[in-house]
Amino acid sequence: MVQERRWQPLLEQWCVIAAASSQRPWSGAVVSAGNHELPVHDPECYLCPRVERANHKVNPDYREPFAFANDFASLASIDSLAKAPPVPSAHNDVLQRKASSAGICKVLCWSERHNATLATLTDTEMKRVVRLWQREYIELSAHSHIENVLIFENKGKETGVSNLHPHGQIYATSFVTETADRMRLSQHRYMQQHQRSMLQDLIGRPAYSDELLVERSQHFVTIVPFAARFAYESWIIPTRHISSLADMSDAELDDLALVYQRQAKRYDVLFQRSSPNVTLLHNAPCDEDSANDNWCFHIAMQPPLRDPDKLKYLAGFESGSANIINPVPPEVAASQLRQCDEAANTSALIS
Numbered sequence: 001m002v003q004e005r006r007w008q009p010l011l012e013q014w015c016v017i018a019a020a021s022s023q024r025p026w027s028g029a030v031v032s033a034g035n036h037e038l039p040v041h042d043p044e045c046y047l048c049p050r051v052e053r054a055n056h057k058v059n060p061d062y063r064e065p066f067a068f069a070n071d072f073a074s075l076a077s078i079d080s081l082a083k084a085p086p087v088p089s090a091h092n093d094v095l096q097r098k099a100s101s102a103g104i105c106k107v108l109c110w111s112e113r114h115n116a117t118l119a120t121l122t123d124t125e126m127k128r129v130v131r132l133w134q135r136e137y138i139e140l141s142a143h144s145h146i147e148n149v150l151i152f153e154n155k156g157k158e159t160g161v162s163n164l165h166p167h168g169q170i171y172a173t174s175f176v177t178e179t180a181d182r183m184r185l186s187q188h189r190y191m192q193q194h195q196r197s198m199l200q201d202l203i204g205r206p207a208y209s210d211e212l213l214v215e216r217s218q219h220f221v222t223i224v225p226f227a228a229r230f231a232y233e234s235w236i237i238p239t240r241h242i243s244s245l246a247d248m249s250d251a252e253l254d255d256l257a258l259v260y261q262r263q264a265k266r267y268d269v270l271f272q273r274s275s276p277n278v279t280l281l282h283n284a285p286c287d288e289d290s291a292n293d294n295w296c297f298h299i300a301m302q303p304p305l306r307d308p309d310k311l312k313y314l315a316g317f318e319s320g321s322a323n324i325i326n327p328v329p330p331e332v333a334a335s336q337l338r339q340c341d342e343a344a345n346t347s348a349l350i351s
Contacts, residue, residue, distance in 0.1 A: 002329040006227035009190070009198060010183045015227045016325045019332075031158060031309055038115035038164060047165035049112045064125075065132040066109040070169065075103035081145050081174060103173040104140060108132060108151070110166040117155070117166050117274055119264040123257070130257040133281060134245040140172040141246070141286035148176045148285045156276025158304050158311055168279070176285045183282065188291035197241040199296040211331040214338055215262065219255040222263055224334040231306040231328040232270065234263060234337065236299040243295050244283035262341075263301060269340040271308045278302045 001019045008015050046053040049061045055071045081102050110118055110129050118126065133151055140149045153168035154161040176184070190198040202208065203221045214222040214234060222236050236259055242248060248256070267275035280302070284295035306312040306327055318324050 002331075005323070008225070008227040008229065009202070010186055011179070012182060012186050014323050015229050016323050017227075017329055018325050018327055019329050031305075031311055040113050040115055042114045042165070045114055045163065045165050047107070047109050047163055047167055048114050062109070062112050065111070065129050067106055067132060067136060067170075070105035070107050073103075073105035075105050075171065075173065076101050078102050078104055078143070078145050078174065100174055102145070103171060103175075104143070104146065106136065106140075106170040106172075108136070108168045108170065110168070114165050117264070118153075118261060119268050119274070121261065123261075126257040126261045127254055130253050130260070134248065134253060136170055137245045137281075137283055140170065141244070141283075143172070145174050146172045147287035148173045148180050149283055150177065150180070151281040151283070153277070153279040155279070156274070156304075158276040159278055176287060176289075180282075180285050184285060184289070184291050184295055187296065188294045191294040197294065197296050199237050199298060200239070200241055203237050203239070212334050214266070214334055215259065215341075217255050217259050219252045220259045222259060224330045224337065226330055228326055228330045228333065229324040230302045230304070231312055231326060232267065232303050232333050232337065233330075234301045234333075236260060236263065236301070238297060242297045243292065244286075244297050245281070246283075247297075260299065263337075266337045266340040267301070267303055269343045270336060271303070271305055273308070276304055278304065 002017045003019065005014045005016055007013075042048050043051060045051060047059070049059050049063075052058045053071055057071075059068075060066070081100060110116065111121060111125060118129065121129065137149050137151065140146055149170060149172045151168060151170050155166075157164070187198045190196075190201075194201065203223060207226065208221065208223050209216075212223050212226060214224060216222075219240075220236050220238055222234055224232070224234050228234075236256070238248075238252065242252070245253075264275075264277070267277060278301075280300045282298050282300060284292045284297070286292075304311050312327070314324075
């Protein structure tokens with residue numbers, strides 16, 4: 001039974017793998033594993049076609065992936081950067097330092113169907129979603145004030161999502177986020193020390209062709225990372241060094257669409273329902289730092305579940321130490337996900 005610390009090289013942090021903790025008697029909270037029927041169109045949903053949003057704008061009658069500016073943006077308007085007065089020197093004090101939080105927030109609707117998910121889209125629809133990812137990254141990363149573009153999806157009530165319509169978001173920030181900065185520095189240092197890309201070296205290790213492998217396609221590898229911080233975390237990594245979606249060919253985009261969807265289907269089979277998930281598309285930052293050249297694009301999928309009816313909570317030790325405890329050994333998680341393949345290909349998935 002695995003009880004050990006493992007090094008997460010991208011974040012340069014330790015993770016504790018604690019298989020014994022999954023055997024504890026459980027009398028805490030459980031979550032429903034049942035699927036809930038949703039309508040194809042919900043006139044009360046502000047993301048559905050033809051529905052008036054809170055700002056009184058009416059969504060078009062869209063029939064393909066649809067992007068619009070978030071009506072309740074978490075970031076200050078990017079225009080505020082030009083208008084903002086200089087920050088007083090007193091606020092450079094380390095105990096009261098502040099800086100701009102400007103950026104662009106967008107909502108990305110994957111489908112006009114309220115009851116769809118990325119796992120249930122047709123191949124053609126999924127390929128359109130991936131091309132939307134690429135278009136949005138290219139457009140936003142070209143903005144003179146944008147330094148980082150994070151495309152993500154919070155799926156399912158368990159992630160705290162406010163709307164169940166199939167959608168994701170983009171936070172394009174005027175700063176490089178802390179996580180992106182950590183990953184950039186770690187990959188840059190690895191390249192300097194080894195003259196090779198960290199993630200291409202990683203997937204070249206024997207373990208990632210065996211016990212940690214979920215799938216290998218023509219252009220991508222789906223793996224459970226050796227130091228997974230979430231019970232069923234997985235990464236999708238290109239087989240060649242690619243810094244961002246902007247650098248992908250049409251063939252790679254098509255392959256990515258289907259590889260991603262197959263992994264989403266595996267989670268639905270594993271948890272016997274439309275699985276909650278947090279998906280993060282890690283593109284290279286778009287500032288002028290030369291270390292961005294050493295960044296390798298990858299997708300991280302992080303379901304919040306440890307099994308079908310239990311959430312993985314961030315408890316006291318983890319929040320107080322920054323050492324995440326994973327109760328499922330990554331090798332076990334990868335094996336379970338591989339076993340979902342046949343069911344994912346033959347069963348009808350419920351949205």
